[in-house]
Amino acid sequence: MSMSEKEFLQNYNARDYDAPLMSVDMAIFSVLAGRLQVLLIQRANFPRKGEWALPGGFINLVSDQTLLATAHRKLFEKTGIASPYLEQVATIGNATRDPRGWSVTALYFALIDFKAFQQQESQLLEHCEWIDVEKARVMPLAFDHHELLEAAIERLINKTRYxxxxxxxxxxxxxxxxxxxxxxxxxxxxxxxxxxxxxxxxxxxxxxxxxxxxxxxxxxxxxxxxxxxFDFTFPRSLELPKTQNENVSP
Amino acid sequence: MSMSEKEFLQNYNARDYDAPLMSVDMAIFSVLAGRLQVLLIQRANFPRKGEWALPGGFINLVSDQTLLATAHRKLFEKTGIASPYLEQVATIGNATRDPRGWSVTALYFALIDFKAFQQQESQLLEHCEWIDVEKARVMPLAFDHHELLEAAIERLINKTRYxxxxxxxxxxxxxxxxxxxxxxxxxxxxxxxxxxxxxxxxxxxxxxxxxxxxxxxxxxxxxxxxxxxFDFTFPRSLELPKTQNENVSP
DNA sequence: CGAATAGTGTCTTTCAGACAGTATGAC
DNA sequence: GTCATACTGTCTGAAAGACACTATTCG
Incomplete structure (x- = not known):
């Protein structure tokens, strides 16, 4: 018995199959008081309630048309900014990163002008705070957000060079x-x-x-x-600082 | 009434929530006969049965421990190669790319030595073929695989420069x-x-x-x-070829 | 005027491009 | 020897680094 694609799709129900959790996480950077800062939230819900984490959340399959739209929505919810610089860093997925099950997250990083930031009233239930990046990278963070933050910082530094x-x-x-x-x-x-x-x-x-x-x-x-x-790259990277005293002779 | 994280997790069932389809697609490149080639498959199943596409598939939530492991498994199934160069290019997700519903795909690209390639017997039901990249990029491909292929090619060219x-x-x-x-x-x-x-x-x-x-x-x-x-980058990119006759004066 | 910040002149260094030259082996 | 392929010498040029210099404003 042969079947048409139309028939196939009529009989197909995505919920018949197991799928991983799919979330979007954001590394939102800004500069304040001469220091690079990242926006962290203190989780209001389980799992990892009370722990610090990168802001993020699940795709709204009804209202979000694209993954990038989810990232834009998350950013707007947290900062009130509609047109930031926003770029995908990486997508991490494994069986162990979230206690709820096999989980995939798409990590985006955003750069914003601190003066354009506005605390959103709708978000007051979830405490959020700008944290100095050097402090954030040694803080305990929920899930694998330490690795995500490091990946975002590395991308920012690399792209700053060229x-x-x-x-x-x-x-x-x-x-x-x-x-x-x-x-x-x-x-x-x-x-x-x-x-x-x-x-x-x-x-x-x-x-x-x-x-x-x-x-x-x-x-x-x-x-x-x-x-x-906008996607111009300089023909050369900025040089690394001269590391003095490498291989010092006695 | 307060709840512990343990209680929360006991009551949590991922299947209570709608999740997008999550797949992994592969752009596997090799060089043969002085030309860059990409491995394409002809889809054996709905949807888009019979159309050409990048090889790919769903995460096996039981046997795949990480998203990268899924990519390695897919590559091995198609080529018999266990230690290729493998890198994530991008993750694309939207409501319209797959007729089955909201769908997210993580695109990886792999580079392999053609001589190490072996057609896998287990894959004979799905016809696969090495296609000249210049031909593949003008072929009709299933889903948004044309865009995925272009993204992979662009990444390969960029990284080749530095x-x-x-x-x-x-x-x-x-x-x-x-x-x-x-x-x-x-x-x-x-x-x-x-x-x-x-x-x-x-x-x-x-x-x-x-x-x-x-x-x-x-x-x-x-x-x-x-x-x-391995992740060395040259301090300068290779220069673009001199485009002659740009802005020719009469 | 001096202090502080903005901005320039110019020499050196690094590394890719151009291209002509030499080296080695098959025949 | 010739031919083809491997490999080198060396000049030029573009763009970054170093650092001393001048310019503008405030007080």
Whole structure:
């Protein structure tokens, strides 16, 4: 007896098969007080109630049209931000990461300007807090969120070496000194001012606006990101800091 | 009334909740006859029965311990290869990609030495074939596998520009001329011999073995990949070919 | 004026591209 | 010897690093 695809689909019910749990987790980064911060929540529900974790949740099969839409929804629920930089980092799945059963999570990372962040009233039941990344990476976190956080940090650092990604941590207009500071915070290394400015300007990653802003003494030019180069990559990576005293001779 | 995590888990049944379909798809690349090839299957079952697709399937919640293990199992079932280069490309999920319902797939890409490939007897019911990548990317493919294939190809080309990844398409010992040919096939551009050899050797990506191999006239040194630099990246990307006649003046 | 921050001039270093040259072995 | 393939020498050029320099504003 042969069957058509239509007949097959009429008889098919996804609930007849076991499927893993499928969630989305978010590593939301921002810079505050000269430090890279990540948004963590304190879980309000079982499992791992009370423990710190990356924000996340399940796909709403009715209202979410895509996995990316789920990530956008989660981010908006937590931060009130609708147009952040958002990128998938990795998808981790195994039988042991969640006590409820075989579980898969898609990890996204987001970069936001801290000033655009707004605590969402609808989320007050779940305590959420910006935590210094260096502190977060040594805190005990629920599930395998320590590994997820490390993967997101590694991606951020890597892309900072060869893209203009960190502009997404600043408002639309910024000075090159501000941008350089963000790079230095992420990379944990100081950068040469001239080389940094030359790289950004000559590659066309940022555009002078003609406006200026007074922060300290002399007013500084305001730049904006060149949207035309959103997935631009520099031809070379920023060099690693010279590690002194490697293989010191006695 | 308060509840412990143990009680919560005793009352929890994943099947009480709707979950998306979760699958793993594979873009398995190899080089044959001087061309990049991808392994495609002709679907033996509904939906999309008879159409060409990337090999893939569902997680076996009992025997697969991790998502990566599912990818390894799929690869082994198709090719008999147990230790390939295997990397996750992306995870795509939406409500419309599979007629059976909300579906998520984790896409992996694998690079294998064609000579290590063996048709698996257990897989004979599902016709599988190596297809020239340039042909595969214009063939009609089931589901959204055209997009998945494009994503895998893009990742392969990008990583070829700044890593030694293509060594995984060759046997353990290879000549630098062979490796350069692989690079040229993937990038679709010719590379300078001196620059290529200098880059590979000076960065320590490959190691001279002292053995040699006669292919044409003069015997060539055999090299092996330096496993110590598995996630090594070159400080610069290979340059794009000079596009002539861009903005030709009249 | 000095202090502080913004921004530049210019030399060096690193590493890829170009391309002509030499080396080795089959015939 | 010739031919084909393997391999090298060396110049150029692009872009990053180093660091001293000038410019602008506040007080």
């Amino acid at each position: 893209t203009a990604l960190p502009v997404s941590l600043l408002p639309a207009l910024f000075t090159l000194t501000e941008l350089q500071h963000i790079y230095e915070i992420i990379l944990g290394q100081s950068l040469d001012k001239k080389a940094f400015r030359r790289r950004m300007i000559e590659a066309g990653a940022v555009i002078e606006t003609g406006q200026s802003k007074v922060v300290g003494k002399r007013p500084a030019q305001l730049y904006r990101f060149n949207a035309a180069s | 890593t030694a990844l293509p060594v995984s398409l060759l046997p353990a010992l290879f000549t630098l001329t062979e490796l350069q040919h692989i690079y040229e096939i993937i990038l679709g551009q010719s590379l300078d011999k001196k620059a290529f050899r200098r880059r590979m050797i000076e960065a320590g990506a490959v190691i001279e073995t002292g053995q040699s191999k006669v292919v044409g006239k003069r015997p060539a040194q055999l090299y092996r990949f330096n496993a110590a630099s």
